[in-house]
Amino acid sequence: MAMKKFVCKVCGHVHEGTAAPDICPVCKAPASEFAEQPAKKGMFSDKNGNPYIIMYSTIMVVVVATLLAVAALGLQSRQNANMLNEKKQAILQSLFAAEAAAADTDASDFIAGKGLAYDSFIEASVLDAEGRATEGEDVFALLGDLKASFDAGKYPIFAAEDGRVVIPVTGSGLWGPVWGYVALEKDMNTVAGIVLDHKGETPGLGAEIATPKFQSYFVGKKIFEGDEFVSVALRKGGASAERIDHEVDAISGGTKTSDGVTAMLRNSLSHYLPYLEARRAAEAAGEVSNAEIADNNEQ
Template structure:
């Protein structure tokens, strides 16, 4: 065949494209397990980071489970099965299944997801045992503007959240990113919005409110359990009285 002919060039190019595509497909399949393991580990590290416990061992420190729309723990769902829900959190939530990651010191990490200016945003919110005070947050995004909306993924921005509260008395108010800066009157529930990143800031506000709102029955159930435990504790600690005979 004439190597300078158009037909030869077309056939040669087609064969090369097919060979390269096949090699890439084989490489992708062979590395898929390792890639999934890396993504899984990344999610575990983000959960630990939201608690300020990046140096802890996830498997020793965290217990993963899921709760239903009534805030009750779903039996038979735990471990990596809960982590897998994070790959398609929207579907899990629509099905009434909500992942919870509880630390050994009884703090709780809840996954949140929403939409920014250019695409999905997501993260993890850690709550203290009072189910009200934020212990920390981790946020990430798919394609927010560098230097503007992308600032949600920076430690400096995330450092504004610990200590904020999501309830005003018994009313759920979440935490809001306020354009122009947090107001003194609502300093417990507000952080400064990102300058030049209004749409992303609004997306984070909506993400926090909508995602945490799903867990209100869980918060109520945990508070009720804590109250019952507190009432029972004195009786349990009280030492039995032994009568001493004078005989």
Template sequence: MAQKKFKCNVCGYIHEGSAAPATCPVCGAPASEFTELKPEKKGLDTNSNLYIVIYSTVMVVIVATLLALAALGLQKRQAENELNEKKQSILMSLYAGDAAKQQVPAEELVAQVKYDDVIEASVLDSEGNPIEGENVFALLNDLPGAYAAGKFPVFETKDGRVVIPVTGMGLWGPIWGYVALEKDMNTIAGIIMAHKGETPGLGDEIATAKYQSKFIGKQIFNDGEFVSVKLRKGGAQDPEHEVDAISGGTKTSDGVTAMLHSSIEHYLPLLEAKRAAATAAAAPAEVSNVENEESNE
């Protein structure tokens, strides 16, 4: 059995044994003046600065690793959610007019529609020609960059309508959305807009269904000339091509006006080609009617 050590508090004498001596052999101090010496603990002192630094470092590494693993595990799900959100916004722009007529939320109509059953997505160049091999939704993640690179994502429905993604700047940051056009490539079927940080109660009104409904039925061409749709301060004066600007949100309204004009302008080759094709398709029928009238005479 290991011997214990006792130290005399008076003279410092060290005694080894199972108990302190009755008296100190050096100074004669009684046993009560002896203190047992405990063996030093091996390893780090939990109260030392070194221990605290090492413990903190280990905990930071463990937490960072867990967060990284969680992020990787959720990355796929987040990407799927973002993709689904974009698809829902595109469909909502298409059915906004129907929802307004039926006085139901657009989400209710969209819930009954499958994106892939309705939409065909593609990417166009500046002349309106398809670009093969591009990921449409990847381009939507940086639409200003895609526009600058001459790549223009577009969504066409199987019944002849078109959805154009739009992007611009509001008062405090980016604004974006989708504009759906009817088969005439002129009349707005619906619009969905969002923002990063417009002023609550003012500029952020652009993201409300009530304000977006004001765009339904507006036209982007006037006598064949592209004019887009303008948000006018003080109230719309042209019922076909203007919308009331947001009260107290002039800068945001100006941003929306600029966003619609500059974004839709990129798609004019596509829109004008479709308008020309529709006119050409209608022409033979008109000629046939004239010929029939002449024959009858």
């Protein structure tokens, strides 16, 4: 028969047996002063105890993590499709942001109204360090880590049906990455539009780079001065009169972000100089040829 434990309520003596003793051997209290001690239960039997709380919390964490993982895997293809669509829309917006602003319309609405679609209007390719198109590269995969792509000598570019191009740019702001797309006119010099975004710049200050109003300041700026590449700089205190074609007013109170955008534009666009210079030379040669033809016709 299993042994039980009885505790004397007077002196605390513990007696083991099938029943309480007639008299406590310590304090001589009668059997009526003994109380049977409940048998110990399992470690997790006390729902208020630490073991049970830890076990319950662990199980809940595992269950929730599993459900989140399953949901993430199930939605991954849809999330990837949304991210791809966002990139395509940003590329189109950089080309038509100025026209949309002139029409006082949201860029995405303007594009939809014109019936433009990325796949029918844009041709994506990847350039090497000499500005030549390469094959076998996933352009949007390269955009996933554009800095690493640049470091590897792979430069994504997007050519529009109307002869303009869009160049992706990447850099660092005050609190984290900044990135965007710069659209150039057919002269490969004039900024047709720009779309900028950031990960964590300060609202009302550096985060202003993502606003259409700020981005509109870049339209019409030049990245070349004659044959020299100068990019476009954000100047604290406002663009100077003598550099008005190549400068934009920096963001008031967002100096670090402005400096980051300046560096981003110069560093990123410089990778494309062989391509841009070749296109500029071809454009200049075409203009000369047309002028000569006109002169000959007049004679």
